[in-house]
Amino acid sequence: MWGRVTDPADWPRRRLVWECLLAFGLALIGGWGELAGGHGLLRSAGAALAVAVLSLVRRALPMTTLVAVSALSGGTDAAGLLLPLAGWSAGRRIDGVLKALGVFSASLVLFVWLSLWSQDRTAPLWLVLGALFFLVFAVVPGLASRYWTQRRTLLQTLQERNAQLLRERRMVAGQARMRERQRIAQDMHDSLGHQLALIAVQTGALEVDRELTDRQREAVAVLRQASVAAMHELREVVGILKDGTLGEESGAEPPARVVAGIGGLVDSAAAAGMRVTLERAGEARPLAPAVDHAAYRIVQEGLTNAYKHAPGAPIAVAVRFEPDSLVVEVANGPAGPDVPVRSEEAVSGGQGLTGLRERARLVGGIIFAGPVGGGFRLAGLLPYGSGEARATFVDAEDDLREQPTWGTPGEGGPVIDRLDPREEFKDIMSTRKSNGCLVGCGIALLILLGLAALAFLALGKTVDETNKGLLDRSVYDSVKVGEPEQQVRDRLPSGKSFLTADLKDKGPAKPAGASCLSLVSSEGSKGSTDTVFRFCFKDGKLIEKREFDVQN
Incomplete structure (x- = not known):
């Protein structure tokens, strides 16, 4: 008991100052009230000291304080202002409805008995008035405090349950995405992997053909290297789609599709006959993986578009580390007059720039694309941070009840086995604290109705006695x-x-x-x-x- 009163964790500095000032004010008012009632200085000082002590311990010892304050309020004029505070603390901190009911009932009896004894009154009217006074200044604050505390507890429980449902919702959505990604990865591996392997084998066989000239053999070698690189990249993508890691066939080497690999990408384009130059500026800084990969994809898409739409045009690639962001730019000049126009539908799917814009948006960046000086310019402005906080894992419009519900948890199945709000409400209302709140409110309502009936009868009796x-x-x-x-x-x-x-x-x-x-x-x-x-x-x-x- 003494530990609860002296525990430093329960007495922060601001609360200590406030409690001391409150205790001093209540003691001063109580002592002055005793003196004004014609009592001696010694009794007034003792009553003031008791009020100060009870005010300080009312939170740690709510039941003892309520009984003591009720007795002090009934026998003296010093603790009238402390009674509502004691009732508030008792209603908030006493565990159990029956225990609170017993303490308040005992305090009521003690208060009324001492009030009648100290004032030498035995009439029924004073009995009713004393009970009503205790009801207003002790029971009502106690009920209000208990309701407020249990309401706050219920709201906290609802917030925790809501947070749990949101976490489970993300897990269910993540499992659904994982299943879809695994299906896409399997389809890509079975279809594209086979075709790329076939191209690599055929170009390898063609490379050693004796009838080819050196220039033709060099072109075939470039095609073979491109097909092999595409196959390795496909395996990496398949691995990421499956479980978020590199594919098993890709080896232990890290992927070169980052900013550091842009030089190799430019060299490959130059080896294929493209007129391309690379410019680097600024001091290199560490990049988030998503930003690093997005910058590489911007250069790759820019070179591909320049080769498709302006073959033979000079291409300038720039990588600049600015103070606040990374700038990646690919600009090409106009195509030569003798270059044949290619069918747009045959060489482009029309989704490259759209995918780049989405990729940049997810990392918090911006894509600029448009004609300039007769040619075309593609530039990306990417932040050094990951930007992942800007993207939500589950869209707000997603409905949890539309997620798949097959399988078992951990294998793509649901994590939540009951989504009916009525069932969730039953779970919340079936907790011990919620039941205590309902029982407490019911008992409090019965007490109020009983006291109201008693007050009505007492009023009629008082009028009759007065007449x-x-x-x-x-x-x-x-x-x-x-x-x-x-x-x-x-x-x-x-x-x-x-x-x-x-x-x-x-x-x-x-x-x-x-x-x-x-x-x-x-x-x-x-x-x-x-x-x-x-x-x-x-x-x-x-x-x-x-x-x-x-x-x-």
């Missing part, structure tokens, strides 16, 4: 001394009321041997005094009626 002790002045003036006792009593209230309970021994001396009836004037109080009408009877007649004032 038994009040008398209008006109009735007092109409009564004459000497009238029969029964006739006078029939015109007066019974006087059996809490308003007249302490009037028997007040006022002037009663006539000897007479029985008197004291009633309070219905005109109301005059400052600190009440007007009392007294009727004294003897031998069956009214022998005296008097009017006097008493301290209220």
Whole structure:
């Protein structure tokens, strides 16, 4: 218990200052209230000290604090402001509905009993008023705090469940993509791999043909090297599509399709007869894998397009490491007048630039493409970072319930086995805390209804008791001394009321041997005094009626 009070983790500096100021203010107000009530300095100081201590420990010891504050509030005038704070802390920190109900009930009984005992009051009205006071200033804050805490816990549970569903959604989408990628990789390996291998074999056989000239043999060698390189690249792509790694047949060497391999790409183009030059500028910097590969693809696509659409034109390739980004550019001049025009449909699929733009967008870059000076220019502006944070793994418009649901988890199957929101809501509402919230709210509603009914009955009883002790002045003036006792009593209230309970021994001396009836004037109080009408009877007649004032 002492550890919970003195644990430094529960007392950060800002909270410590706030709690000390609050405790000091409550103690000051409580001590002043005791002094104003006519109590001694020693009792006032003790009450102020108790208020300060209870204020500081109300979070660590909620049950003990609530009971102690209830007793202090009932017996003194010092802890009235501390009672709502104790009720709030108790409602928030007491675990279990039955335990909280027992503590609040015990505190209510203790508060009402000490209130009646300290004020020397036994009337039912004061009992009801004390219960209502405790209800408003302790039970209501406790219920509000408990509802707020359990609502916050429920929201946190919903947020955690939502985050879990999002993670599982990404896993399901990733598994669906992996299955599709594996299918595409298998198709590429079975179709393109066979065709490229056949081309490599045929060009290799053609290269050693004795009837070819040296120039023809050199051209065939270039074709064979290109087919072999294409086959290696296909194997790398197939490996990446399957499991995100290099293909098993590609060997241990890293792929050359990065910025460092642009020089080899330019050399291969020059060997094929293209008029191409390479310019490098700036100090090389490390690049993210996606950016590195995108820069290589831009140069590759630019050279391919220049060869298709402007054969024989000079081509300039530039790689510049700028302070904030990498610039890759491929520009070609106009084609010669003797170059035949090629069929666009036969040599181009029309998707190269579209794919480059998408690749650049995914890494946070931009592609520029367009005619310039009679030729064509393709340039890419790529950031040095990965840019992966810009792309979402699962599109917002994807519907989780449309994902495939076959197979087993870990093999392309679903990770979520129940997607019905009603089932998720049942799971949430079936937790212990949620059940506690519902039970607590139900019990609190019953308590409020019971107290409301009790207050209604008490109000009616209070009105009835008040009417038994009040008398209008006109009735007092109409009564004459000497009238029969029964006739006078029939015109007066019974006087059996809490308003007249302490009037028997007040006022002037009663006539000897007479029985008197004291009633309070219905005109109301005059400052600190009440007007009392007294009727004294003897031998069956009214022998005296008097009017006097008493301290209220």
